[in-house]
Amino acid sequence: MPVAGVIAALAVGAAMLLALKVDPLAAYAAMFNGAVGTRFGLTQTLVKATPLLLVGTGICIAFRANVINIGGEGQIIVGALMGAWVPLTFHAWPGWALVPATCVMGFLAGAAWGFIPGILKARLRVNEILSTIMMNAIALQLMNLLLQGALMDPSGIAKGTFLAQSAQLPPQAWLARLVPRTLLHSGAIIALVLAVVAYVFLWRTTIGYGIRAVGLNPDASRYSGINVPFYQALSLTLAGGYAGLAGAIEVIGVQHRLMEGLTSGYGFTGIVAALLGGLHPIGLIPASVVFGGLLVGADKMQRATQVPSSLVTAILGVIVLFVSGAALWSRRWAAKRLASVQQAKEGDG
């Protein structure tokens, strides 16, 4: 079903390209070639897949508790703030201490940013979709404030350029490059490991079971003594933590400094990846690579065919509409299959 969603969306994209008088095959070829055709393109795809996998895993955890996290953007930002602040403040620390400390602080900052809407939903029934969107706007302004103040690059101030970016981080805080002369960094491995951890957590631990039970049927969970508000708040806190870590890793892995526009819409693209990954951390691994490739390919397509890369945002929207609309049919299909299996069993008996 997810694959069908992507194909249908690409067909809609092709129709849009035709309307723009661009050969869709040429545009998609440029996109595909840009994403996987070269060594650099391929590693860039994985670089972009890394934050998508982390953010998307968090969104999966929240979704499993039936909590919708639209706050990925803001959680990435506060994580990224830590990703810059910790190495710049503790610049004398050795790398083996600084890198884990930065990751942990990024996770905690994002978790705090998820906890606020989480507890508001759990205790006061505040709609989490709206509150997380507001938290995004607040985080964005917080970053602007710090980039124009405490975190602004001192050399930019000295030179009088006043660029809205932080100083470069001390080199021992940088994540190791996995492939020489590319941007692919060890954060990709961290993301992969943490996706598997999330899977084990959700399906092999008691707390994970609680999260899924609350998501499947909150009323039944309540009657059977499960603390529903706790699991709702926890799921959004963990989702925020994963996104915050993505932000910190983006800073110490790719940019090596805090800059405006660092989230690149990962918070929203992560939702799409999570949906297409079947809201499952393992399914999300290929899905995030596909969407990482789509983002990289879009830039390439823009350069090759002059089609603005915002086409991809529109296509992502169409994918979400398709997948959410198709959920009914896949549910019905599953119910029908279940019924026929039961019938077959009764026939045997």
Place this chain on the structure above:
Amino acid sequence: MRGFLSWSVLSGILNTMVGLATPFLYAALGETFAQTAGVVNLGVDGVMLLSAFAAFYVALSSGSLWLGLLAAALVGLAMGLLMSLVSVTLKAEQGVSGIGLYMFGLGMSSLLFKVLIGTVKTVVGFKPVSIPMLSRIPFAGPILFHNDVLTYGAFLLVPVAWWVLEKTTLGLKLKAVGQNPAAADSVGIGVGRIRYVAVCIGAVLAGVAGASLSIAQLDLFQDNLTAGQGFIAVALVYFGGWRPIGVLAGALLFSVANSFQLWIQVLGVKVPSSVAVMLPYLLTILALTVTANRARQPAALNKPFERGES
């Protein structure tokens, strides 16, 4: 500080407030219709963006603001039908499908803007029209009776929306399918059809909200012109307790906070602009928190209707 609180500044703040409230009123009153019938359309911001572009583009190329407004309403209608198809007919999870609609509008408006216009351009938008006599009332006159036609429309929409929801058969049906779709269905009200109507009314009004930004307030279009105003409009519906008068109160409160923050910057009060910009969003979270536990919420809000269930 004494200069800051002068009469002229106060009237300036209130004047700005009335203008800022206009898109919120259209979008939030429209969303009130959709939510009264039980459908949360989270894609309002996307509808506003694409409609704002349509209005701007048509006004720019045809020279007619009214044609631009019509284009915005039609784009709103089309996106309303799309949202209804996915959320009502296909019974999608509304939080998710709305985000899809938002991303579609965001991407599409940016794409079309870059392809069809490309550079920063402006139009001569709707101009303020003074209402004879009334606009000469001291202080209140220029604030209330010297506005553009879309602003008058937005404020007139408040009693109209109240009348439709409270005094007409359509309003009764909207409430019925929002409160108890199964009961409505059993007395022969087409739940799906009424929800289509509600979502489409909402989306057309969101389209007008977009047009009010691009051809009446700002007179330009740029990427992500709304900057999330559509989401705030959705929040205002919760804040207003699904009543037009409550939505009006919310829109005015939010707009006065925003207007205050703009004037703080204009007057050079030493507050970092990012802190000032942050305030309205903090206010929204606070407002959502304070009003979260009210019982007025339509019972079937956010729940697709399936005949024979529950």
